[in-house]
Amino acid sequence: MKAIQITAPQQVQVIDIKKPEINTDEVLLKIKYVGFCGSDLNTYMGRNPMVKMPVIPGHEISAVIEAVGNEVPDTLKPGMNVTVNPYTSCGKCASCRNGKPNACTHNETLGVQRNGAMCEYIAVPWQKVIPADGLTPLHGALIEPMSVGFHAVSMAEVTDLDKVVVIGCGMIGMGAIVRASLRGASVIAIDLDDEKLALAREVGACEVINSQRENVHERLKQLTNGLGPDVVIEAVGSTPTYLMAVDEVSFTGRIVCIGYAKSDIAFQTKLFVQKELSIHGSRNALPHDFEAVIHYLQQGKCPVDRLITNVIRPEEAGDALQAWSQNPGKVFRIVVEF
Numbered sequence: 460m461k462a463i464q465i466t467a468p469q470q471v472q473v474i475d476i477k478k479p480e481i482n483t484d485e486v487l488l489k490i491k492y493v494g495f496c497g498s499d500l501n502t503y504m505g506r507n508p509m510v511k512m513p514v515i516p517g518h519e520i521s522a523v524i525e526a527v528g529n530e531v532p533d534t535l536k537p538g539m540n541v542t543v544n545p546y547t548s549c550g551k552c553a554s555c556r557n558g559k560p561n562a563c564t565h566n567e568t569l570g571v572q573r574n575g576a577m578c579e580y581i582a583v584p585w586q587k588v589i590p591a592d593g594l595t596p597l598h599g600a601l602i603e604p605m606s607v608g609f610h611a612v613s614m615a616e617v618t619d620l621d622k623v624v625v626i627g628c629g630m631i632g633m634g635a636i637v638r639a640s641l642r643g644a645s646v647i648a649i650d651l652d653d654e655k656l657a658l659a660r661e662v663g664a665c666e667v668i669n670s671q672r673e674n675v676h677e678r679l680k681q682l683t684n685g686l687g688p689d690v691v692i693e694a695v696g697s698t699p700t701y702l703m704a705v706d707e708v709s710f711t712g713r714i715v716c717i718g719y720a721k722s723d724i725a726f727q728t729k730l731f732v733q734k735e736l737s738i739h740g741s742r743n744a745l746p747h748d749f750e751a752v753i754h755y756l757q758q759g760k761c762p763v764d765r766l767i768t769n770v771i772r773p774e775e776a777g778d779a780l781q782a783w784s785q786n787p788g789k790v791f792r793i794v795v796e797f
Contacts, residue, residue, distance in 0.1 A: 461797070465502055465512060468503070470777075471776050473773050479580055479582040487527070492797070493521070494794045495794070499780075509571050509572055510571055517577035520599075522596075523596070540591045548563040566743070577795055577797075598763045605633065605752045607631045607717065608638060609637070611715045623639045623644045623646050625647070626691065627695035627718065632692070637755060637761070646666075647665065648668070675707065693716045701724050705731070709734070
């Protein structure tokens, strides 16, 4: 069967591999669409330290059940549209024992620490299969990245009383904007790109700030009556945006960090104490985050087609990644159709 493989930095090829056979507790999935995410781009650029090449990328999965093992519950049947929870959990580490398998010490995400789903078929444990009834297969490829943003909002314990700032309006940031607005919060989106900010308004942001042209501090003072936002969700992973989160959040505010900064950051730690801040990391997502995204998408209110920049064939993957690497700010999602 056909598969996409990143063999070395900026080297992509389509290879032929054996179609998997399933164990009694596994499900065979016919892959329909898989999204390229930021971690895949970093792998392509040689900037992902967690990846051992060559690797088959892909963990944003839309598929149809092809076959099931004889120990699989009858709630999963051939022909069902599904997505996949792409993370592993050991069940024994501190995270797993504390009910947070999304942050398992020994996690191996599809397409990162192990081969992923950019191929025609994959076999996965039935527990990792999540039904996506009522969604088209193309839209199913958006579930996993949006769930990461949903999870961050849960970590921040956002309520309808909060003013929430989301820094970064990529796919994960969009998920955070959607979830915070669904909880009734007033959401302020910050980005460098007007097109992304316009879309942020469409999915739930009350206000938007272009940080390239506007004074973020002054705008936030105006929008929060001088208090600062109750919650800041950092969805970029850069030194300026991390510092912005700490500087702008209100006293006793909450910060949730999704993005990975590429270098060390020097903070004025006195703000941590003076403001009595709650600062959390947010990693991956839990099954109920996936289910919440599916429920949201089923309502038909999300402009999903505008979140997909391009749909390509496997043979076009190398060119698409090269183009994306040269202009990363203009891409929401590149989706590969199998």
